[in-house]
Amino acid sequence: MSVALRILDDGAWLSVNDQRRVSVSELWRLDAPDFCDCDLVDFIAEGFTGVSADGHQVAVTTYGKCIACGESGVPGKLPVGHIRQGEYKGYDRQNIVLRPIERRQR
Amino acid sequence: MxxxxxxxxxxxxxxxxxxxxxxxxxxxxxxxxxxxxxxxxxxxxxxxxxxxxxxxxxxxxxxxxxxxxxxxxxxxxxxxxxxxxxxxxxxxxxxxxxxxxxxxxxxxxxxxxxxxxxxxxxxxxxxxNGLSTQQACGDSWRNIVGNPMAGKAPEFVDAWPVIQELNERFKGNEDHSNLPRKWKVSVTGAPDGSGQGDINDLAFEPAYKEVDGEEVRGFNVRVGGGLSRNEPRLARELDVFTRPENAADVAAGISALFREHGDRENRYNARVKFLMDEWGPEKFRNTLQEEFVDFELETAGTDLREQYTYNAGGEEHGDLIGVHEQADGNYYVGLNVLVGRMGADDTLELAELAEKYGSGEIRISQRQNVMITDVPEEDLDDLLEEDLLEHYSPDPHPFMRGSVACTGTEFCSLSIVETKNRQVRFARWLKQNVELPDGVEDFHIHLSGCTASCAQPQIADISLRGMKTRKDGEPVEALDIGLGGGLGEDPHFAEWVGQRVPVDEVPGAIKNLLASFEDQREGDETFRTFIARQDEEELEDLIEPEETSYEDPYMHNTKMTWYPYADEDDMDASPAPTDGEGNPIAPADD
CATH class of the missing domain: 3.90.480.20 (Sulfite Reductase Hemoprotein; domain 2)
Known part of the structure; x- marks a missing residue:
């Protein structure tokens, strides 16, 4: 079953099968030492510029800022949920640490 | 792809x-x-x-x-x-x-x-009633802007017929209805820079040429301005002059060039400002001449930018608030609408006042204010006594006058923070608690919820942009603070010098900033001049956030609510979607 993944409204949100699933302005903790020197990046998502499916995992390329140190940019493709049998399920992003896909693949 | x-x-x-x-x-x-x-x-x-x-x-x-x-x-x-x-x-x-x-x-x-x-x-x-929503959003010609008093206040060249012609020609025009991205156009006839052409995709600005010993008045053309996405650009001179009667043909060529050469594979790179980055004005002009117009483009005329006073850092408001004489001897009265929002009943009353005292016409400015036009001099006193003008004042306090805010998280997907109600509370608190230095009457504070910059923060004295931070370990809404933006002959975008200031400490930061300005001001220098002479470190030192008596009821993550002001604001409490009667539609069983 194919799943439609899109970033819409100037990068404001991720659409999965025509439903709004992730919006900018969420705060995430990232394990992304390449992004800034903070132990865990305290990251605000300001805009999404792309979405990809890596296996079952849905990841968004996200522009944002570490609100602890002020570093801004794109820390990589950040996994926000997964797809099983055509159904999307979002991660509990407020309470877990997200690790960029690129970092896992090293 | x-x-x-x-x-x-x-x-x-x-x-x-x-x-x-x-x-x-x-x-x-x-x-x-x-x-x-x-x-x-x-x-x-x-x-x-x-x-x-x-x-x-x-x-x-x-x-x-x-x-x-x-x-x-x-x-x-x-x-x-x-x-x-x-x-x-x-x-x-x-x-x-x-x-x-x-x-x-x-x-x-x-x-x-x-x-x-x-x-x-x-x-x-x-x-x-002659109104339309056509192309008000989407990838096409948007609403054309300019000095709202075009055709009625003194102008160097008459912009209103040009605006009308462009609107008629490009609304619903299939050749220009599907562009790579939005297309924002400004046409200015006034000599003061009040059309804000510098921040538009396409700008017509007043200019003149000597042709056979005669002065021909028209417009110089600029392309590629805009504020969005952390990539602000000033429109660049294209070295093209157009007479008013040819403006629509020049515009058609430029719009067609954008249609054919704008980036349709990456919406983040699609605005014409990025094409201008890539090509530069010379290649842009050459391509326009060779491929998109069938007449010889005239080289740029002499512009009037030296005369620009609108938002130029001086003491001239340029916001058209107050009582002003029109070219025909009647008057217009500009009313301050705090953050641009007016209740429906008040709007109805505004319409009635316009009918009673003027021609019935209302004009909207780029500062989110309104003007009642065509008021005979003998009726001015009675109009100024009307109750509505107590709330929407023609002589507002500078903090009310200069407050502009975008839609914010109340309705907008992209915004990071609540804006309009917050800016109302900021303005009221500042009015009650902060003295402006002597002679400072024109002071703009623009609050935008995100980098899309719909409140045009980069051209304000104090620029506020939505952010988040942690306060006492808890996530709260915050604002970045920028300083020193403005237009005029030498436009300048604000420098973002204050980062992630919790929203309840922003009024204190503004109060301290203005106190520093008063202390360190040289003579009667303007705020913009004062800011311009500071180096980066000095600018950062000017931002001193502080808790004050100001209270902010929207500190929490308003984006996570279904509506920030609802009694039950959790997303789960949302009645949406609803049917045509406003009744919640139960989710379908899977």
Whole structure:
């Protein structure tokens, strides 16, 4: 079953099968030492510029800022949920640490 | 590879969207196929309809494009009546009630909580009165802006007929209805820079040429300005002069060039400012000449930029608030609308005052304010005594006068923070608690919820932009603070010098900043001059956030609510989507 993944409204949100699933302005903790020197990046998502499916995992390329140190940019493709049998399920992003896909693949 | 948006546009776009929209309206919200929501909501924008944010499904923002902000006699009443009848949602705004009109920084009108099922009735009422939502959003020619008093206040060249011609030619024009991205145009005839051409995709600015010993008045053309996405650009001189009668042909060539050469594979790179980055003005002009116009372009004339006073850092407001004489000897009265939002009943009263004292016409400025025009001198005193003008003052306090705010998380998907109600509270607190230094009467504070910059923060004295931070370990809404922006002969975007200031400490930061200005000011220098002579470190030192008596009820993450001001604001408490009567639609069983 194919799943439609899109970033819409100037990068404001991720659409999965025509439903709004992730919006900018969420705060995430990232394990992304390449992004800034903070132990865990305290990251605000300001805009999404792309979405990809890596296996079952849905990841968004996200522009944002570490609100602890002020570093801004794109820390990589950040996994926000997964797809099983055509159904999307979002991660509990407020309470877990997200690790960029690129970092896992090293 | 073309984007999904481009694919949808290639299937159905422009005028033909309307028949589908009407069918969906007749059949109801649930008739839009679940797997076509994204496509239709993207297309509906072309007809001025923007699906509201998460938690507000089935409700739309409706934008009405009023070229140059001109509402002809009778039209303001129609807008007020539509707002009263159709623009009420399931919850009230504590500052503005349950039906209101937003005057925007692009001289348009926005209504919220519009239900799909009501759209045909609204369109018919608008169009019967010469109003339209066509191309108010979407990838095409947007509402054309300029000095709102074009045609009535003194001008170097008459801009209003040009604006009307452009509007008539490019609204509904299939050759220009599907552009790679939005297309924002400014036409200015006044010699003061008040059309804000520098921040538009295409700008016509007053200029003249000597031809056979005669002065010919017209416009110089600039391309590629804009504020969005952390990539602000000033429009660049194209070395093209156009006479008023040729402006539409020049515009058609430039619009067609954008249509053919703009980036349709990456929407983040699609605005013409990025094409201008890549090409530069010389290649842009050469391509325009060789491929898109069949006449010889004239080289640029002499511009009037040395005379620009609008938002140029001096003490001239340029915001058209107050009582001013028109070229015909009548007067216009500019009224301050704090953050651009006016209740529907007040808007109706505004329309009545315009009928009673003027011609019935209202004009909207790029500072979110309104003007009652064509008032005979002998009627001015009576108009100024009207109750409505106590709230929408022609002589407002500088902090009320200079406050501009975008829509914010109340309705917008992209915004990071609440804006309009917050800016109202900021302005009131500042008015009560902060003295402006001597002689400072023109002071702009613009609050934008995100980097899209709809409140045009980069050209304000104090620029505020939505952010988040942690305070006592808890996430709270915050603002970045920028300083020193403005237009004029030498426009300058604000420097973002204060980062992630918790919103409840922003009024204190502004108070301290103004105190530092007063202490360190040299003579009677303006705020902009004062800021311009500071180095980066000094600028950062000027930002001293502080808790004060100001209280902010919207510190929490308003984006996570379905509506920030609802008693039960959790996303789960949202009544949306609703049917045509506003009743919640139960989710379908899986």
């Amino acid at each position: 073309p984007t999904d948006v481009e694919r949808w546009k290639s299937e159905v776009y422009g005028n033909e969207i309307r028949e589908h929209l009407y069918q969906f309206a007749e059949d109801g919200w649930e008739s839009i196929p679940d797997d076509e929501h994204d496509a239709w909501f993207e297309r509906f924008k072309w007809w001025g309809l923007y699906h509201q944010r998460n938690g507000q499904e089935s409700y739309f923002m409706m934008r009405i494009g009023t070229p140059n902000g001109v509402l002809e006699p009778g039209q303001t009443e129609v807008v007020a009546e539509i707002a009263k009848e159709y623009a009420s949602g399931p919850a009230e705004n504590p500052e503005f009630g349950d039906a209101y009109v937003d005057w925007t920084t692009r001289q348009s009108i926005q209504l919220h909580w519009i239900k799909l099922e009501d759209i045909p009735e609204i369109f018919e009422k608008l169009e019967a």
